Amino acid sequence: MTAAATSPLRAIGWPFPDAPDDPAWRALLAAHPAARPARVIEQHRSGYVVAEGPGQGAAAESPPEWQRRVGYRKDRIAPEDRAVVGDWVLVEGPPARPRILALLPRRTTIKRGAAGEHYRQQLIAANIDTAFVVCGLDADFNPRRIERYLLLVRGGGVEPVVVLTKADLCPDLAAARAALDDLVAQGVAVLAVNAKDRASVAALDPWLRPGRSIVLVGSSGAGKSTLTNTLLGVEKMKTGAVRERDARGRHTTTYRALIPLPSGACLIDTPGMRELKPTGEEDLAEAFEDIEALAAQCRFRDCAHAQEPGCAVRAALQAGSLDPGRYANYRKLREEVAGAAGQLAVRQTTKKAGAKVPGKAPNKRLEGKHGRY
Known part of the structure; x- marks a missing residue:
């Protein structure tokens, strides 16, 4: 791909100055030499709208494995493996009615x-x-x-x-x-x-x-x-x-x-979201660096920040340098992330073994509504 070919794509967020330098992107482009990159700009229940430049947009035909089955039968592919708004895909066919061939690897989600x-x-x-x-x-x-x-x-x-x-x-x-x-x-x-x-x-x-x-x-x-x-x-x-x-x-x-x-x-x-449940893949230390840094200063490595002597977290709470509300939210989110991570691990293990993924979460649901304040 040349700079001239990617200039319309740059206007809708193409992440490279010219041809992609990501090996996985290059491999997919090489596997579909007649295909064109496009970006998903809308997602509806009935399908996708993709664009190959600014001011464009065409309803795209998605691969059969992405299409939902009618009734109570399960989808052929997990929703997170289908395209969403912001995804880059490879398409073929006329610009007025393109057909999605492949989903390019995501950089962020x-x-x-x-x-x-x-x-x-x-x-x-x-x-x-x-x-x-x-x-x-x-x-x-x-x-x-x-x-x-x-x-x-x-x-x-x-x-x-x-x-x-x-x-x-x-x-x-x-x-x-x-x-x-x-x-x-x-x-x-x-x-x-x-x-x-x-x-x-x-x-x-x-x-x-x-x-x-x-x-x-x-x-x-x-x-x-x-x-x-x-x-x-x-x-x-x-x-x-x-x-x-x-x-x-x-x-x-x-x-x-x-x-x-x-x-x-x-x-x-995006539509407003009233429930914000973690997926189990989040890094709590990144979002609460201050509390994690305090916990590292506790006398005991497994300090529960309750009655243990030499607890730096409890000392910060007593001194007023740590917001009690922030600390309570940290504890709540830590429990939710751990619970979701356990559910994710069971799901991944079950999938790898080729067995049916259980419909209900294997762990007891946490008390209260996730993410509702």
Whole structure:
């Protein structure tokens, strides 16, 4: 592939200046010499829309093994092995009706454990550079939920940026920022903006360079669609008011779509997520570096941070240098990640042995609703 051939792809996030330097990508391209790279820009129940350049989009015929079977029969392939918005695929056939041949290896992913008793992974987006974790500075503001989002985002190798919207309506912006000081200390960018004001959202421009892929994640009513419209400069996404009693919004965004921005970056708006279950693949130490560093200073290596002498974590809590709410969330997420990791291990072992994967999770479901705050 030449630079001329990849220039339209660069406008929709092609990650290479020219031909791909990834050996797995090269091997697939060589195996399908007549195929063309395309990106999945929309995902619907009935199929995919792919594009080979900006301003394009065509319904694509997916491989038979991706297609859902009717009735109670199982799918032929796990949902996480099918394409999602942001994926790069190889297609053939006319541009108006392309056919997907292969899924190119993912560089990054954002995913969560699907709701329900069964262990399943739900992919939100693929091949993302940065995730804007959007949270409104109204009743939607919740540092514990933000920490959960960061755990899932970082678990897929994606850079997180916390975007606090409705800054113009916040009576105490300094206090809201201070509640996220632990995240800032770990190098996470935290920005407060008025999502309706283009001058205000200009603070996001460093992450919106040409060729970059961004995804918006956050609760319904947080302002994701409003932010998308402001970045686009047109009212493309439907927006709605939030309920006064809890600042929750309705799902104005009902499916994921990749949209090229005037800056040359690509943006994926997503429906609000109210349940954020870990998949078991997350690295808790990466999301809670401060607590892990304290735990390493405890006198005993297996310290439970309860009554043991020489506990650095308990000392930090007593001194007020560690937020009790953050520590409680750390313990909660540690339990959830461990439980999901056990379910994942059983599922992988069962698959490798060729046996039927059990429908119910092998471990007892954790108390409470995962990720609901």
